[in-house]
Amino acid sequence: MKESKKHFKKSHILIIGSGIIGKFNALELSEQGFQITIADPQKSKNSSSAALGLLISHMYQKNKGRSWELRKKSNDLWPKWIKFLQQYDKNLKIEKPLIQLTTDKAKFEKLSKFISHHPMRGLSVLEQNSTIIQNINKIFNIDNLKGIISYQDGRIDPISLLNTLNIYLKTKNINCINEEIIKIEKLNNQWIATCRNTLEIKSDVIILCNSLDANKLINVNSNNIKLKPVLGQAIEISINEKEINLLSLPKHFSINGKNFLRTNDNKIIIGSTDEYDIKPKENTFEELTDFLENKPQWINKNNVTNKWFGIRSRPEGEPSPILKSLEKGLILCTGFYKNGILLAPACSNWISNEIEKHLF
Numbered sequence: 001m002k003e004s005k006k007h008f009k010k011s012h013i014l015i016i017g018s019g020i021i022g023k024f025n026a027l028e029l030s031e032q033g034f035q036i037t038i039a040d041p042q043k044s045k046n047s048s049s050a051a052l053g054l055l056i057s058h059m060y061q062k063n064k065g066r067s068w069e070l071r072k073k074s075n076d077l078w079p080k081w082i083k084f085l086q087q088y089d090k091n092l093k094i095e096k097p098l099i100q101l102t103t104d105k106a107k108f109e110k111l112s113k114f115i116s117h118h119p120m121r122g123l124s125v126l127e128q129n130s131t132i133i134q135n136i137n138k139i140f141n142i143d144n145l146k147g148i149i150s151y152q153d154g155r156i157d158p159i160s161l162l163n164t165l166n167i168y169l170k171t172k173n174i175n176c177i178n179e180e181i182i183k184i185e186k187l188n189n190q191w192i193a194t195c196r197n198t199l200e201i202k203s204d205v206i207i208l209c210n211s212l213d214a215n216k217l218i219n220v221n222s223n224n225i226k227l228k229p230v231l232g233q234a235i236e237i238s239i240n241e242k243e244i245n246l247l248s249l250p251k252h253f254s255i256n257g258k259n260f261l262r263t264n265d266n267k268i269i270i271g272s273t274d275e276y277d278i279k280p281k282e283n284t285f286e287e288l289t290d291f292l293e294n295k296p297q298w299i300n301k302n303n304v305t306n307k308w309f310g311i312r313s314r315p316e317g318e319p320s321p322i323l324k325s326l327e328k329g330l331i332l333c334t335g336f337y338k339n340g341i342l343l344a345p346a347c348s349n350w351i352s353n354e355i356e357k358h359l360f
Helices: 002-008 020-033 066-085 105-117 131-140 158-171 211-216 284-289 342-353
Strands: 012-016 035-039 098-102 123-126 146-150 176-177 181-187 190-195 200-203 203-209 227-238 252-256 259-262 268-270 305-316 320-326 332-336
Touching: 012 020, 012 176, 012 190, 012 200, 020 035, 020 158, 020 332, 035 200, 066 342, 098 105, 098 131, 105 123, 105 146, 131 146, 131 252, 176 320, 190 203, 200 211, 211 227, 211 332, 227 284, 268 284, 320 342, 332 342
Parallel strands: 012 035, 012 203, 035 176, 098 252, 203 332
Antiparallel strands: 098 146, 123 146, 181 190, 190 200, 227 268, 227 305, 252 259, 259 268, 320 332
16 A cells, blocks of 8 residues: 555646535545645535535435445445544534434335335334424424434534535645636646636546536536536524424434424524526425425424525436546546435545556
8 A cells, every 4th residue: 555655646636626525535535645636616615515414324215226335335434434534523423313204104104114124224113102203293283203213324514524624635735726627638648627717737637526517527428428407405494482492303304305404402404405407496495394284383484594505416317426437537426416425435435446547
């Protein structure tokens, strides 16, 4: 490994895109001895900043295929990376467990059947008389919730993760430039990336982690790459009613496909929507709350104190994400849809293995 690092120190990698995927790739490749530059004109406005951070692996209702293999790999790698990153933020952690609830009898029966067929996943059925379900029933004015709990899945705070990665990048003196790359071309076995301000960056390998903007830098037709935007919105609701005790709720859970994050004793986040557009719809509140037949009084528009959105990319005609070597020295790592944070360790591991083909 030491010999490899000596060789890698001579190799310069340009990562385009500074979301969690881009920064995780920088983390792994930097640890291998590469020289890294990250370029992104909107470093603080990527889709990672709007992510909820739920890590759903064991609850994933498949046990084979590429997506499951990536989830399983990430699940194995996350503890290692959390321990490593705690050098830079000791409070960074994955908060477990994760709870999935439904009012649909057929969906619950499907979940129960899945659990019985996969006893090693660490999943359990939540009894309807459990304290967890009783507390949620009371606060959400529901009486027929059923669900499951995963003691292996959980949530990592995306903002804390991004901040920790930023501390790492700064500590390692990794060059992060606030520039838009408008053109990439290969010249004499080296890649030249041209910024909008005419600055040119030379590198041995370019890794595209810039979501939909990757389409602007490659020939999408010859590479047969199709990405479509998926906009997700979330809202924050503040509750001032003394009889509503949010602290009795789990920190994160889902009801009928909508995710809930309790942030403190009087605020809760609901997300997210799937909108195949780049402009957010105006009826966000209705889309996020209409799954409740009898909404409690505290779920109303007047109590919405914040809302935001993020645009993700989803591949058309192939599984998410896209992990491809397009040609020597050019790698595409994008199209994560909702699973960027979850799959970051597995995909950076794939990149670290794949990149050797481009340098030797």
